Amino acid sequence: MSLSVFIFYLLSGIILTFSVLSITTRRILRAAVYLLFVLVATAGLYFMLKYEFMAAVQLTLYAGGIVVLIIFSILLTHHISHRFKRPELMNLLMGIGVTVIGSGVVLATILTHPFKASTAPELPVDMSVIGNQLLSIGKNGYVLPFELISILLLAAMIAAIIVAKKDKNKNSEI
Amino acid sequence: MIEGIGIEHFLVVSTLMFFIGICGFIIRRNLITMLMSVELILNSVNINFLVFNRYLYPDQMQGHFFSLFIVGIAAAEASVAIALIINIYRNLNNIDVENVSEMKY
Numbered sequence: 458m459s460l461s462v463f464i465f466y467l468l469s470g471i472i473l474t475f476s477v478l479s480i481t482t483r484r485i486l487r488a489a490v491y492l493l494f495v496l497v498a499t500a501g502l503y504f505m506l507k508y509e510f511m512a513a514v515q516l517t518l519y520a521g522g523i524v525v526l527i528i529f530s531i532l533l534t535h536h537i538s539h540r541f542k543r544p545e546l547m548n549l550l551m552g553i554g555v556t557v558i559g560s561g562v563v564l565a566t567i568l569t570h571p572f573k574a575s576t577a578p579e580l581p582v583d584m585s586v587i588g589n590q591l592l593s594i595g596k597n598g599y600v601l602p603f604e605l606i607s608i609l610l611l612a613a614m615i616a617a618i619i620v621a622k623k624d625k626n627k628n629s630e631i
Numbered sequence: 632m633i634e635g636i637g638i639e640h641f642l643v644v645s646t647l648m649f650f651i652g653i654c655g656f657i658i659r660r661n662l663i664t665m666l667m668s669v670e671l672i673l674n675s676v677n678i679n680f681l682v683f684n685r686y687l688y689p690d691q692m693q694g695h696f697f698s699l700f701i702v703g704i705a706a707a708e709a710s711v712a713i714a715l716i717i718n719i720y721r722n723l724n725n726i727d728v729e730n731v732s733e734m735k736y
Contacts, residue, residue, distance in 0.1 A: 480655030552657035560650040577690040613707035621714035
């Protein structure tokens, strides 16, 4: 067993274990930390696939940004010692049933479909290629989704500020 | 592609992660943990895009760019959702999904 295979199985084990723990733990702060482990292990998978830029984005945006945002909102809305009560039996059965049936169908499809790995030469994914393609308007250019997502991020930022702002006329209790 | 690891290995991992996220979305009753399940789902889809790009079309970059855009959209979604959650907490003092219908005026 070569080293890369071993690292792949290690990262997959970390991802699956901590995603299960993240949805079953009864302390919410621990769930956020387990989610952080899942995201970091996913960045490791991206490094294995040789998408270094994507792995860096994953580490900074997801592991650095979104998890910190989630932890802040947990600290604003929960006591540290708060524990969830157990999920209702009906919900638990429904969730596990959907998971088993859905993953069974999808795994059967994946494992029977013959994927032909391409033998084309690999395009080096470095920063100059990414930057050129992201802002090019020619063939293989992605300037339209780039502009769309910039407008979307502006709208999301304004919406988040306006929604979370305290209303001055209404005197809320907190 | 990586020596010794087929494309199916990655796809099995991302499929299991996707359905773990869906399971968490169904069994949790708290808005923040449901948001974390959504992050799991988006992340598994990201793995799928990158693996298909690397194994099946290594001379193109569609999967790379789409996963980049998915990360951006996930950030926007998380920020708006957390703003809404904090607003709900101000009005109701807890953030269980059963109580959210009380936000109607």
